[in-house]
Amino acid sequence: GTKRFITNADKAHVFTVMARTGDEPGGRGVSAFxxxxxxxxxxxxxPEKKMGQKGARVADVVFDDTPVPAALRLGAEGQGFKIAMQVLDRGRLHIAAVCVGVAERLIADCVAYASTRMQFGKPIAEHQLIQAMLADSKTEALAARALVMETAARKDALDERAACGPGRPPLGDNVVLESAAAKYYASEMVGRVADRAVQIFGGAGYIADYGIERLYRDVRLFRIYEGTSQIQQLIIARETLKRGG
Structure with missing residues (x-):
């Protein structure tokens, strides 16, 4: 089979592969290797020719009757899906944090540009509609940052508790919902911030020399990898129903 769009596939020496090893339905028949x-x-x-994030190359990994011994299995048989979900919680939180960082960079660039770009005898930063876009971007970035920081603190606390002893955590004692919400909100947020940045820069925002158009292209991928925004919505709704609110 073929796994598509693998980041740094042409550089990697080892791959984490999820493969079906049993007849049980759904994720219970999947193991990690x-x-x-x-x-x-x-x-x-x-390597694919991508719209943005060109520093990270992606390519297909093709398996053709590849023999994989059981000694290369991660964890117990049938635990692959569970392992993947644990990694995704951390990965989604990581992507959310990256989105916040890019948004803060975009806002800083907008402030610097708007403070020096003159129009009608004064910096465009003094025009109220420019200020409105800056206000919206800053507010959304602060909200995303707070969500990321709170979720990260809870993840650290849960990891520390898990390291202290065994036992099944109570219902809702995880960050599945929160990490999905952080990734969903932050990735959508940075897309809006990037769009406003192009608008504030005007024609200059469409020119490669200023760098804004590159960030505009780069942030589009955040809504796709580590689970699309639509997948995050399903996870958030499922976990909310499971927790009773």
């Missing part, structure tokens, strides 16, 4: 790149039957496709 650490698969070295040099195993027989593994080939790497040509």
């Amino acid at each position: 650490l698969v070295p790149r040099d195993l027989p039957g593994i080939t790497i496709g040509e």
